[in-house]
Amino acid sequence: MSKKKGFLEFVAGNRFIHILLSILLGFLVGAIFLAIMGLSVGEAYGRLITSVTSLKGFSYVIVYSIPYIVVGLSVAFSFKTGVFNIGAEGQFVMGSMAAAVVGILAGGLPKIVLIPLCFLAAMLAGAIWGVIVGFLKTKWGINEVLSMIMFNWVAFYLSNFIAGIPAIHSDGTAEATKNISDNASTLLSKDLINSLGLCPTANWGILVAIAVTVLVWFIIEKTTLGYELKAVGSNKFAAEYGGINVNRSILTALAISGALAGLGGSLQLMGMGSRISVFSSQEGFGFAGIVVALIGCSNPFGVLIAGIFYGALTFGGSKLNLVGAPTQLINVIVGTVVFFIAISIIFQRLRYIRKPAKPKAPAPDKKANGKEAAEK
């Protein structure tokens, strides 16, 4: 009995092991689906692995993971501070559009001025998008999840509208903006890419992503601001009692979270897309960010690794068609992983709820509890 309890405790208590287990289960469920479809699991997963392990493949993975990391940090930051930033999608869109507008209209500026300017514009746009929602929440108590989902669509259509403005819209027949100026691009030089054998969209955005990871960790763990935000996230009434201005904290948290999502948008644009197309459906970076934050346990460094993992799945998964397996398999795997991680959170909640009852309950009851948990 003690052993059983011990294993569960170990898994539930050790986030890292738990997440690895969830990922393993995700792949197992994916394998079952492949088997049901009559496809070779070895071939499909082999393809997944070989397509991300070559140098070129890995450089693709890094490039793909940049926006996921930064948006993941945005969502993780909001989790830590007690708001659920489901609006990262809209902030991402606003950020990339702001960077595109600056990158197109101010294209003549030198690289060293233009790139930071694009980043700033994107962060500002994302932050504004977050703060509006925060304002609605703090002023009138409107649930941020609701207004954020709506703001995602406002951003979606606003971006399409801006992409249609003649000064921004492509000169050709493409349903997209003009390409941003080369001076706003974070791409590595062609010679370097060719000599190293990297993917054509290799860019140095990953350095920004790593720097932001460290910065977010620093803000959360080492500053008064981070302490206040975390306190509000843990229990806003206690925080208020402790003399923290809760409303200001929520606004700050959403501004920072929004700025991060916006920055993610600009990194994606300046490194990979070079232009923004007229959307016909949401691109889903914000929602991917939620998944990444969950897999990364909302820990900045966890998010960094989870972002690369997600990038690898996205890039490797897009190749599955080549061996006849559907790319949707990736959605099955990711969905299962998130499912098991979410279960872990429920288990932890259950443990917390049951703890006070412990002294009252005799030993057999505890055993029953353990069994119940195992069966679930």
Add this chain to the structure above:
Amino acid sequence: MKKILALVLALCMIFALCACGQSAAPAASAKIKIGMVTDVGGVNDKSFNQTSWEGLQALAKEDSRFEVNYLESKTDADYQTNINTFIDEGYDLIISVGYMLADATRAAAEANPDQKFAIIDDDTCADLPNVACLMFAQEQASYLVGLVAGSVTESKIVGYVQGMVFPSMNKFGVGFISGVLAVCPDATVLQYNANNFGDSAGGSTAAKDMITKGADVIYHAAGGTGMGVIEACNEEGIWAIGVDTDQSILAPDHVITSAMKRVDVASQDISKAVADGKFVSGVHLYDLSNGGVDLAPTRDHIPAEVLAVVEQAKADIIAGKIVVPTLAEEVPEFTLAG
């Protein structure tokens, strides 16, 4: 603990079984590999991507020389990656579906002069020596459905929804209006530019507006926006005319016909050309004379006498007796371009 261990072991066994259950099919290196890159609509878009892919699949089925595959693009930035994946995999021909891929195709074609490309619905890459541009005479197909619309309308008011205004899109409207006026000279054609190919709600609103103004047939050339047009026509019980593919499955009782572009035929043709060593770059025009455009095969709702008119017009166009206009300036009734 035991239970979990058992579960994990069982799963591992399933995993292992599946892994060795099927051995990888031996890759025949002699096959002609055709790779198709979709636009963001995905491969099941009930339109271009889907039709092209079905065409390629049919080709691979009937002719064992071919191996076909597709890569789906989720975002605008994926086009380049997907094209490059096929290049790295050594595909013989890469087919880009739709003009959205024009810039990515041009970049890849310039960087890889030995790689053969084909792009559907774009002629901006026609100057490149390794790109075949598969173009369709959309004005001819639109003219034919215009004849149908002009013949079946009772209110003499027909509607037309266009996805965006630029010369190659305008051909749809110009052809359609010429067709309507050819059989019904006093008809009014209500026109609307949605300025978006993905806004089905907007398409539905526009169609309902036209219906209130008396339209009883509406043609759309507006991709996803057109889905809303067809939906509205279906709800209101008037005729809708589909575009690109046979859209009668969307509303079998109210889609009278569709102006069809045979992207499947075009992608099969270019694949065969590559296999036979007869690949030619530049513009390949698909029109009525080579079966590249036509009315959709579902024709149950079209009265026989109207079909006769259409068949006659078809013969006349092929014979050169009717020349369908292509430019907005030639048809003053087409008001969207102004």
